[in-house]
Amino acid sequence: MSGEIFLFLTLALIAVLTALGMLFSKNTVYAALNLVINFITVAIFYLLLDAPFISLAQVTVYAGAIMVLFLFVIMLLGIQQISAELNWRSLILPGVLAAILLVEGLYLMLARTGAGLAFSVTTTAALANPSEMSKQLFSDYLLPFEATSILLLVAMVGAIVLTKKEKGGDA
Amino acid sequence: MVSVNYYLALSAILFTIGALGVLIRRNALVIFMSVELMLNAANLVFVAFAREYGVFSGQIFVFFVMTVAAAEVAVGLALIVTIFRSKQSIDVDEMNSLKG
Numbered sequence: 001m002s003g004e005i006f007l008f009l010t011l012a013l014i015a016v017l018t019a020l021g022m023l024f025s026k027n028t029v030y031a032a033l034n035l036v037i038n039f040i041t042v043a044i045f046y047l048l049l050d051a052p053f054i055s056l057a058q059v060t061v062y063a064g065a066i067m068v069l070f071l072f073v074i075m076l077l078g079i080q081q082i083s084a085e086l087n088w089r090s091l092i093l094p095g096v097l098a099a100i101l102l103v104e105g106l107y108l109m110l111a112r113t114g115a116g117l118a119f120s121v122t123t124t125a126a127l128a129n130p131s132e133m134s135k136q137l138f139s140d141y142l143l144p145f146e147a148t149s150i151l152l153l154v155a156m157v158g159a160i161v162l163t164k165k166e167k168g169g170d171a
Numbered sequence: 172m173v174s175v176n177y178y179l180a181l182s183a184i185l186f187t188i189g190a191l192g193v194l195i196r197r198n199a200l201v202i203f204m205s206v207e208l209m210l211n212a213a214n215l216v217f218v219a220f221a222r223e224y225g226v227f228s229g230q231i232f233v234f235f236v237m238t239v240a241a242a243e244v245a246v247g248l249a250l251i252v253t254i255f256r257s258k259q260s261i262d263v264d265e266m267n268s269l270k271g
């Protein structure tokens with residue numbers, strides 16, 4: 001029991017530190033790399049929560065595809081032009097707002113669930129089974145699944161149209 | 172067994188850091204990364220509650236959120252590239268005209 005809490009606290013510390021590192025790094029590449037570590041940490045949390053398929057999808061889609069796309073755009077634009085200065089003086093008002101948001105979020109979520117709620121379902125062998133999940137995905141959630149294919153197609157076409165240089169103009 | 176409350180608290184902290192990033196950073200790329208962090212915090216709650224109630228719905232919803240996030244990043248980064256070409260900057264404070 002204590003081993004799992006130790007693992008959770010270590011991973012949570014890494015996740016929070018890398019998120020803060022993403023927030024305060026002046027170099028955009030370091031921000032992206034911090035976020036990759038954060039995503040991998042969250043993938044390990046998914047493994048702890050008996051969701052191996054989601055964990056692997058997290059690593060391949062988020063840490064793999066999305067962050068490589070970010071890094072690709074950073075390299076494409078050039079790092080020198082896009083390193084934005086962080087103004088510490090303008091941090092006060094957003095910091096207060098974020099603190100209020102944190103208190104509200106913690107209160108709302110923790111007040112509803114009650115203190116010390118252990119996971120009620122102990123038999124989770126079925127939950128960690130991707131084929132059981134896919135049965136539900138392709139029956140109950142078939143329509144949203146098909147809708148995502150349209151969404152991805154529209155996003156792909158949109159990205160190509162937006163970045164395409166017109167022949168006549170200089171844009 | 173780690174209680175679901177720990178995951179909720181961690182998710183709230185990560186979401187707040189993401190919201191703070193959207194508020195304080197002026198670099199459009201870092202703002203996008205903060206949005207991804209917030210989506211990820213929401214995903215963590217989905218999976219934690221799927222584990223709590225022993226149902227697949229939370230995991231399946233996370234699957235859809237990942238799809239939407241991928242589409243959002245593709246279109247958003249295309250927009251950033253286009254804006255950078257016309258203004259030579261991706262500082263959101265300088266995006267103040269509708270006509271590039």
